[in-house]
Amino acid sequence: MNTIKSFARSFRWAFHGVAYALSTQRNMRFHFAAAIAAVVFSLVLGIGPLESLWVLLAIVMTIAAELWNTATEKLVDLSMPKRHPLAKAAKDTAAAAVLAAAVFAVAVCIIVFGSVLLDRIMDDAYMSGTIASQAALLGVLVLLIGAVIYVRFAQAYQTGYTRKQQEGEYKMNAGEGRAEELLQHAREAGKRAYAPYSNFWVGAALLDQHGHIHYGCNVENSAYGPTNCAERTALFRAIADGVKAGHFQAIAVMGDTEEPITPCGTCRQVMAELCPPDMPVILGNASGKQRLTTVSDLLPGAFRLTKEEQL
Ligand code: THU
Secondary structure: OHHHHHHHHHHHHHHHHHHHHHHHOHHHHHHHHHHHHHHHHHHHHOOOHHHHHHHHHHHHHHHHHHHHHHHHHHHHHHHOOOOOHHHHHHHHHHHHHHHHHHHHHHHHHHHHHHHHHHHHHHHHHHOOOHHHHHHHHHHHHHHHHHHHHHHHHHHHOOOOOOHHHHHHHHHHHHHHHOHHHHHHHHHHHHOOOEOOOOOOOEEEEEEEOOOOEEEEEOEOOOOOOOOEOHHHHHHHHHHHOOOOOOOEEEEEEEEOOOOOOOOOHHHHHHHHHHOOOOOEEEEEEOOOOEEEEEHHHHOOOOOOOOOHHHO
């Protein structure tokens, strides 16, 4: 009795797996739609048992590959939520398995349905049944266009990373690519520092999503406490100028330190509040040393009342 129960339960988990993949993976829904279309095509054309087996194999292979791919993606995200070259390699390789299965499925459909349709065209041409042969030709055309669209889709959605993760990568690239330029702007901003007490200048250049740069410098106070760091000046200025929280791409900070400057705890908390967690932070010093990090690496587990998605 227990064995039957656990057997039934394992089926239920497997069913959950299919439901999960269907509800979360656009590609899976696409494979299912393609599978239904292939079954309908098979029934309409009345293909034989051997051909049916090939179509069935193509369907099962594609769906199984997609299930493996989804499982791999989830496992990789679990162990490495951020982008990592090895995580990317694992996801890309799993995605390649889906692509291989999809190409096989397209080949099977073209060969099986194509040959049946071609047979009909030949027969009809022989018997000069023009309407039927035109319909069959149209069928071949639909099949070919469908195959191209299918492979395109299989490729397009097989990056294995969500849009948010990809945007993170894009921002990292944008930030990295413009590191020199942003640091140069930060150096310029530092020249405007008001620092009569510490005589220590700091400059910041904050890049927003529209590509505009917002400048910041430290502004000190004789009561010390009200002193504002360069990073916060840039962020508060940008917000006051109308930039929405979260709509930033990168920030560069430069100070006359021996090593690249490291932002104070208060600025890290403000960055965590107003910037996307994966936003690059480029730290530099006057002699040209650089360090690239991110908002969340500077302050892991930052306190927040707003949801990260709102950024
Ligand atoms: N300061 C900044 O502007 N940013 C930092 O990341 C560290 C410190 C400023 C505050 C103060 O005016 C001076 O540096 C010395 O602490």
